[in-house]
Amino acid sequence: MPTHDSGATRLDALIIGAGFAGIYQLHCLRDRLGLQARVLEAGGDLGGTWYWNRYPGARCDSESHAYRYFFSRELSDEWQSTERYPGPAEIRAYLGHVATKFDLRRDMQFDTRVTAAHYDAVENLWRVDTARGEKFSATFLITAVGCISAANVPDIPGLKDFRGQWFHTGEWPHEGVDFRGKRVGQIGTGSTGIQAAPVIAETAGHLTVFQRTANYSVPARNAPLTAEFQRWVKDNFEQIRAVAQTTVNGHAFRISERRVADVSPAEREALYQEAWDYGGLQFRGTFLDLLTDRAANSTAAEFIKARIRAVVKDPATAEDLADIDHPYSAKRPPIDSNYFETFNRPNVALVNLRRDPIERITPTGIKTRSGEHPLDIIVFATGFDAMTGTLFKIDIRGRAGRSLRDYWRGGPRTYLGLQMPDFPNLFTITGPGSPSVLTNMPVAIEQHVEWITDCIAHLRKNGIRTIEPAEASVHSWGEHVEECARATLLYDAKHSWYFGANVQGKPQVFMPYSGGLHRYRKLCAEIAAKGYEGFAFDRTQPASLPVRAAEFAGAAAAPGV
Ligand code: N01
Numbered sequence: 001m002p003t004h005d006s007g008a009t010r011l012d013a014l015i016i017g018a019g020f021a022g023i024y025q026l027h028c029l030r031d032r033l034g035l036q037a038r039v040l041e042a043g044g045d046l047g048g049t050w051y052w053n054r055y056p057g058a059r060c061d062s063e064s065h066a067y068r069y070f071f072s073r074e075l076s077d078e079w080q081s082t083e084r085y086p087g088p089a090e091i092r093a094y095l096g097h098v099a100t101k102f103d104l105r106r107d108m109q110f111d112t113r114v115t116a117a118h119y120d121a122v123e124n125l126w127r128v129d130t131a132r133g134e135k136f137s138a139t140f141l142i143t144a145v146g147c148i149s150a151a152n153v154p155d156i157p158g159l160k161d162f163r164g165q166w167f168h169t170g171e172w173p174h175e176g177v178d179f180r181g182k183r184v185g186q187i188g189t190g191s192t193g194i195q196a197a198p199v200i201a202e203t204a205g206h207l208t209v210f211q212r213t214a215n216y217s218v219p220a221r222n223a224p225l226t227a228e229f230q231r232w233v234k235d236n237f238e239q240i241r242a243v244a245q246t247t248v249n250g251h252a253f254r255i256s257e258r259r260v261a262d263v264s265p266a267e268r269e270a271l272y273q274e275a276w277d278y279g280g281l282q283f284r285g286t287f288l289d290l291l292t293d294r295a296a297n298s299t300a301a302e303f304i305k306a307r308i309r310a311v312v313k314d315p316a317t318a319e320d321l322a323d324i325d326h327p328y329s330a331k332r333p334p335i336d337s338n339y340f341e342t343f344n345r346p347n348v349a350l351v352n353l354r355r356d357p358i359e360r361i362t363p364t365g366i367k368t369r370s371g372e373h374p375l376d377i378i379v380f381a382t383g384f385d386a387m388t389g390t391l392f393k394i395d396i397r398g399r400a401g402r403s404l405r406d407y408w409r410g411g412p413r414t415y416l417g418l419q420m421p422d423f424p425n426l427f428t429i430t431g432p433g434s435p436s437v438l439t440n441m442p443v444a445i446e447q448h449v450e451w452i453t454d455c456i457a458h459l460r461k462n463g464i465r466t467i468e469p470a471e472a473s474v475h476s477w478g479e480h481v482e483e484c485a486r487a488t489l490l491y492d493a494k495h496s497w498y499f500g501a502n503v504q505g506k507p508q509v510f511m512p513y514s515g516g517l518h519r520y521r522k523l524c525a526e527i528a529a530k531g532y533e534g535f536a537f538d539r540t541q542p543a544s545l546p547v548r549a550a551e552f553a554g555a556a557a558a559p560g561v
Pocket of ligand 1: 062155189190192210353384437
């Protein structure tokens with residue numbers, strides 16, 4: 001049982017967030033290391049991203065046989081996905097199954113938003129406050145808050161006077177929104193907007209899509225899974241896991257070794273067509289050099305632009321949709337179900353904001369330079385204050401009151417995306433500077449959770465009081481993250497959220513690690529094997545908690561328990 005000190009519930013470890021990351025971290029710390037651990041979650045249930053993102057058309061872009069945990073074969077065998085890409089309800093059901101199987105809910109607390117976490121150096125404890133006025137203290141604090149969870153509603157003048165309804169896709173009402181017969185305006189054409197528009201258009205009286213940056217998209221080709229495929233997934237668990245854990249992006253497919261210049265133009269078109277017909281994010285894997293060579297990339301870009309022009313019947317609309325200003329995949333590439341086809345519907349219109357920018361929101365619609373668009377509902381598919389926004393919602397303070405906001409004033413600075421100096425025993429799952437958003441997230445999450453678990457086991461076994469990186473490690477890791485980004489075309493799309501460019505005033509720093517999950521995984525393992533090279537330990541006192549017998553039983557065996 002947790003103990004209490006001066007009104008605070010005392011735990012060994014506190015985990016913030018009950019998505020993929022928090023759920024598995026709780027299992028590892030509680031059931032493998034025997035710690036008193038608890039998850040605090042702002043939402044009313046588990047699910048993380050999938051608790052909040054219930055907008056029309058929401059669906060995972062990773063395929064269901066890879067968008068799952070791989071730490072337990074038994075768990076995988078028990079679960080049957082029904083579609084090629086799982087929707088939010090199926091993902092929540094899956095996570096609910098995991099929580100039930102490992103009896104995790106008893107250590108999860110919902111409707112509990114963490115507001116502050118301050119490090120107490122004397123006691124070596126993180127002191128945590130919640131919006132409900134509860135207090136906790138814990139030796140280890142692990143953030144599992146997701147990378148794209150802080151909704152970004154742009155500061156467009158007039159919104160507060162709008163007399164219709166408005167919603168952000170990332171905070172969608174659980175009861176749904178009735179679009180029937182309504183005039184709907186959707187701002188944003190990223191992965192979310194591209195999923196939402198076709199579904200909204202099916203029932204709305206009229207849909208106007210406000211596009212600031214035209215975007216590539218490849219058909220998802222979602223479909224129910226056949227019994228044969230479901231069998232194949234079960235029979236090939238080890239193989240699927242091996243691929244996901246050794247590829248650059250954590251998906252269960254490999255990137256081709258072939259370069260664009262290795263094939264004739266006719267062969268190239270045939271390969272693109274094959275990938276287009278197959279659908280999904282694999283399109284990126286058609287050639288090795290799509291993300292590193294501009295000329296190679298432009299062949300994929302032109303292929304997609306030609307498909308857009310072929311699908312969209314109105315030539316002016318087709319031109320606006322195909323007028324894409326960045327290399328293919330330099331921003332997160334969406335996949336869709338009938339996105340471009342939607343613009344052939346009589347009840348759908350596109351407004352090109354580059355030519356006709358929004359001036360303000362009026363009480364009755366959106367006013368662009370050329371005139372007013374009367375609306376009943378505005379849908380903001382405008383993305384997130386990614387990677388740092390959710391952490392900044394918590395007042396995190398380390399040694400001597402140093403605030404994370406101050407430390408990251410010029411952009412996030414971490415070692416491996418996992419830790420910061422002066423924030424001892426604080427771990428950030430899929431934090432900035434880690435592969436995170438450039439991967440199939442559950443695979444990156446498992447790697448982080450297992451690394452953190454092994455690290456905590458190491459600290460406790462060796463009587464180490466605290467761990468935090470040296471400032472020099474943060475500096476050199478930051479340089480490496482930047483150098484990796486510069487080596488790719490990701491660096492050419494300066495207006496992407498990978499740089500924080502979508503949020504006004506946010507420092508423009510490339511945030512995720514683009515060196516590949518496979519390399520990153522190896523590097524993290526080597527650093528741990530070298531006694532946590534680049535980190536500093538405090539051994540001045542024994543760890544404040546007794547070592548328990550169960551502690552080392554599971555950690556070394558992960559993954560694959
Ligand atoms: O957000 P985005 P998203 N005026 O930032 C536009 C993940 N995801 O929610 O490009 C007008 O990509 C903005 O325009 P611009 C995935 O990682 C995962 O779509 O900045 N427009 C852009 O068009 C994804 O990348 C799944 O010029 C404004 C759009 O809004 C991430 O979530 C499914 C504007 C925002 O696009 C975020 O995607 C869906 C303004 N003031 C999403 N401000 C999965 O499969 C912004 N925009 C797991």
